[in-house]
Amino acid sequence: MELQRLKDKVIVISGGTKGVGRAMAEVCGRESAKVVIGARDEKAAKEAIRNIKTFGSDGIFVYTDLNNVEDCKNLMDKAYETYGKIDGFFNYAGITPVSPLDTCDQETFDAVMNINFRACFFCCQQAIKYMRMNGGGSIVLTGSAHAWGGQKDRAAYACSKGVLRILMEHISHNYASEHIRCNYLTLGWTLTEGEVALRISQGESEAELRRRVAGILPMGRMCEHNDYTEAIIYMLSDASEMMTGSTFRVTAGEYI
Numbered sequence: 001m002e003l004q005r006l007k008d009k010v011i012v013i014s015g016g017t018k019g020v021g022r023a024m025a026e027v028c029g030r031e032s033a034k035v036v037i038g039a040r041d042e043k044a045a046k047e048a049i050r051n052i053k054t055f056g057s058d059g060i061f062v063y064t065d066l067n068n069v070e071d072c073k074n075l076m077d078k079a080y081e082t083y084g085k086i087d088g089f090f091n092y093a094g095i096t097p098v099s100p101l102d103t104c105d106q107e108t109f110d111a112v113m114n115i116n117f118r119a120c121f122f123c124c125q126q127a128i129k130y131m132r133m134n135g136g137g138s139i140v141l142t143g144s145a146h147a148w149g150g151q152k153d154r155a156a157y158a159c160s161k162g163v164l165r166i167l168m169e170h171i172s173h174n175y176a177s178e179h180i181r182c183n184y185l186t187l188g189w190t191l192t193e194g195e196v197a198l199r200i201s202q203g204e205s206e207a208e209l210r211r212r213v214a215g216i217l218p219m220g221r222m223c224e225h226n227d228y229t230e231a232i233i234y235m236l237s238d239a240s241e242m243m244t245g246s247t248f249r250v251t252a253g254e255y256i
Helices: 019-030 042-054 069-083 106-133 155-178 193-201 206-214 229-236
Strands: 010-014 034-039 059-063 088-091 137-144 180-187 247-250
Touching: 010 019, 010 069, 010 106, 019 034, 019 042, 019 229, 034 042, 034 069, 042 059, 059 069, 069 106, 088 106, 088 229, 106 137, 106 155, 106 180, 137 155, 137 229, 155 180, 180 229, 193 206, 229 247
Parallel strands: 010 034, 010 088, 034 059, 088 137, 137 180, 180 247
Antiparallel strands: none
């Protein structure tokens, strides 16, 4: 029997068609939430929504190009227009290009900051607008162990995830009186589509990647999508109604 921990809640997910975002869209539906998926891949979104409906819940897809600030705002507008409220926002969308400080060009820097930070900033702005109308809500920002300095080939990415920590602190400090919460989920080294594609482009197969990472991470394996689901459900649910301003680590013991 499902716990229905998100029963009657409206949860918006940016980047809800891939990786942990896609997994969470379906898990939120399983937990009886209405799910709003913001992404560009309509086919994948509709597949996720079909699965959500098999759990007896509902969902919609909102085409969202996170390079466009108006699309970020529109994602929240459509969620509110469709369901009349927003209870939770899981900001998953992000990009992770190779970008060492000494060789990163402006195009790469702008792409990382626009998707990873600017889009999140304006999504949060609009989410807060609707959450305060509903008496509160929960925002979960996707972070990374790179946010504490980062490895040498992830300078722009590390900075983008570091500034999300500041955004989380800002929201938690300044909107708690309106019962709007914000927490930072520190993801570990995860076998996402983007990670696999990057390593293949560098000449490393998925199997080789898994073996290499198993030897690096203290807990002996890469993180999988389902390693995060319980943590995210907890942060979006009423079980964590007094939790805000927290850095929630699910990293297999990884520190960078």
